[in-house]
Amino acid sequence: MHAPAPSPVLLVVAHGSRDPRHAATVTALTERVRSLRPGLRVETGFLEFNAPSVPQVLEKLSLERPAAEGVRDVVALPLLLTRAFHAKSDIPTVLREASARLPRLTIRQADVLGPSPLLTATLERRLYEAGVRPGDRRSTGVVLASAGSSDPEAIAVIAEIAREWRHTGWCAVRPAFASASLPRTEDAVRQLRAEGARRVAVAPYVVAPGFLPDRIAAGAWEAGADALAGVLGPSPELARLLLQRYDEARVPRIAALTA
Template sequence: MRHPSPVLVVVAHGSRDARHAATVHALVERVRRMRPGLRVETGFLDFNVPSVPAVLGSLAAEGVRDVVVLPLLLTRAFHAKADIPAVLREAPPRLRIRQAEVLGPSPLLIGALERRLYEAGLDPAEKSSTGLVLASAGSTDPEASAVIADIAREWRHTGWCAVRPAFASASLPRTEDAVRELRALGCARVAVAPYVLAPGFLPDRIARGAAEARADVLAEVLGPAPEVARVLLERYDAARRPALTALGA
């Protein structure tokens, strides 16, 4: 007996910047194209509509039973640990909800970051002489900051001159300081890779820091990259697998 796939509810932070929601919706549309037949809904924690409670309430009213909630986040920080679980505790009791893991870290995301750098004009032949700034939004959660530092450390071993983490808020160094540090190390070029999903206030701060320190290359945000959509589906599948096993699927 076949059972319907759980509905995927993608939970984004939300922003006053209209580019944020537009990018989230573009990513969700890519996910739908990659997996026809999977129902995917989008809810926002703040600023944008529909809210997560509204989406969950609507699904319950339709008679949906199984839902996978996926935080559209790159690190497991406060929103994934506290905000989203708090919202889910208030969800209609008829819903069986599983919270998927956040998107990062993943080799697919690193691949997307490199592709964005090459799209921005970096010559792959210059990789070994290029210093790289991995610029994230930043978090007050030490676990999230440690993850960014770990990614930068591992990425260094893939052929870059050097890789340094940077943060747009909460932690140091800032993007401009990391660019200057790489210059001082003797890297011939410095590129900035924003490790963020959508445009907004903090990504704009990353861009200003890159411009202030005269970075040679500034990549676009990850956005609706196919690699991001693939990671999203991987996280969905991992979250739904225990339920499928229990059903004998």
């Protein structure tokens, strides 16, 4: 009887930031993932600004030689909400270069996190924490404020999430962007106010604090928003979503083993 193959390592690939709150939030999120699935090995690598880098983590994994055969399989999960430049170019390039350099490893890139009902649930949680109550929905307009992107696919996804979220009872939901695209958060707040929303809440569609989330917050308060939700952060829903994307990515491996 052969022992079952170990589960692939989950490598969370974060962008990184000079803002120390970013790395602290990523750490808290990965700790929550570990608590939901004890025994799963979870590592974190950053694209820039923070350590360890993604190549450094993969190099470390390739050199490990425990009693069995060592680490063989890795699922690299981008901590990204849309398929924009980092998901389409940066991360695949880093992983391809690592695969060529480290032939002992099988590295599979998981899908990005969004869109997902679990992300919408986190947005709702953060709005509630900011003081928005279920009874406020019909009179409250929401600004779905993302970091922004020059990628049309990513912009279209944010707009579609706003449209779908509107159907859950908010008087209106408008997308906004902190960079690269328009409208800005403050413009969307003013638009909702002009359209008759009694209350306006801003919901940042970003994982962790940093420069662009701070810009979203500044725009919200400048335009007189009534409530500003926190970033998605280490919510239980987001941790469950990471595990969901991990499981989806390892399905081909499971199918091969059972064929």
